[in-house]
Amino acid sequence: MLSKPADNGVMGETRNSEHPTEPSLGAYLKEARRATGLTLRQVEEETSKAVTNGYLSQIENDDIIQPSPRILYSLATTYGIDYSDLLRRAGHTVPNETDDQYSDARALGAVNGFPLRSLQDLTETETEHLLAYIEFMKSRR
Amino acid sequence: MLSKPADNGVMGETRNSEHPTEPSLGAYLKEARRATGLTLRQVEEETSKAVTNGYLSQIENDDIIQPSPRILYSLATTYGIDYSDLLRRAGHTVPNETDDQYSDARALGAVNGFPLRSLQDLTETETEHLLAYIEFMKSRR
DNA sequence: CTGCGCTGCTTAGTAGCCTAAGCGGACGTG
DNA sequence: CACGTCCGCTTAGGCTACTAAGCAGCGCAG
Numbered sequence: 001m002l003s004k005p006a007d008n009g010v011m012g013e014t015r016n017s018e019h020p021t022e023p024s025l026g027a028y029l030k031e032a033r034r035a036t037g038l039t040l041r042q043v044e045e046e047t048s049k050a051v052t053n054g055y056l057s058q059i060e061n062d063d064i065i066q067p068s069p070r071i072l073y074s075l076a077t078t079y080g081i082d083y084s085d086l087l088r089r090a091g092h093t094v095p096n097e098t099d100d101q102y103s104d105a106r107a108l109g110a111v112n113g114f115p116l117r118s119l120q121d122l123t124e125t126e127t128e129h130l131l132a133y134i135e136f137m138k139s140r141r
Numbered sequence: 142m143l144s145k146p147a148d149n150g151v152m153g154e155t156r157n158s159e160h161p162t163e164p165s166l167g168a169y170l171k172e173a174r175r176a177t178g179l180t181l182r183q184v185e186e187e188t189s190k191a192v193t194n195g196y197l198s199q200i201e202n203d204d205i206i207q208p209s210p211r212i213l214y215s216l217a218t219t220y221g222i223d224y225s226d227l228l229r230r231a232g233h234t235v236p237n238e239t240d241d242q243y244s245d246a247r248a249l250g251a252v253n254g255f256p257l258r259s260l261q262d263l264t265e266t267e268t269e270h271l272l273a274y275i276e277f278m279k280s281r282r
Numbered sequence: 283c284t285g286c287g288c289t290g291c292t293t294a295g296t297a298g299c300c301t302a303a304g305c306g307g308a309c310g311t312g
Numbered sequence: 313c314a315c316g317t318c319c320g321c322t323t324a325g326g327c328t329a330c331t332a333a334g335c336a337g338c339g340c341a342g
Contacts, residue, residue: 069233069234083234084237087236093209093211093214093224094236094237095224095225095228096224096225108159
């Protein structure tokens, strides 16, 4: 089943030529950061300065085309998103995935009591709304 | 074709999975090239100039510390050695490969492109709100 | 000998990632 | 008002991968 990051709902922007209407790396990363409710400097701190705030800004605004794996790995772990997917989005060649590593079986579990099943059949627009809603909630704490 | 890092014919020093006396990237690549009987310029030609002969010489003599994934991939395919292994030897963070270090939730990465980290620190009330919101969205299709 | 081709290698220069420092604006506080 | 803090963002510069061109050495043919 569709466990591949092929169809990500985050952001509906149009850009990349490889995948149909995939947002730019910068746009995707900016959305991912906002979804976690972190600021540029908070990311800098959480990555132990592996990614400085100014540089992250450059990445998110597509001034940096292809960040290094090291940077992408830091961001993937702090945002909780897939590292291989980030590599691919950045245009790096990803080593043989042999598929199935994040199988749906496990993906159907729960995070923090949150049933992931409810996220699976969301449309792009719905995902966008959901992220905005999370962002909103966190901003009101 | 693709030899696992466990046993590829090239070089015998691959046995241990970690530090002890692993040849430098340059030494390993030089040995791999010689094992295939290719010259520097033959590699350049076979990679369609993706790796020029002069640059390959720099890599083999450890003048270049960390070649990019793109370069390493070209070499891996022309030599018939494992790409992930090359990434690791070059010091790049390799995806997959038993990242047991992280909790299941984080290892999951993203479902449907949805950054799971954004769900991890939600309060019960917030989770309820979110679920209600999802239900609401789906009911309005 | 001279020349030619092929070997590995060197080297000057360019491109782009990445850092450190600082900018202006928004917001709250005294 | 000033002051401090946080926000995203910009900019100058360094560092390094990477390119293009050319070098010296070796073997072999003429």
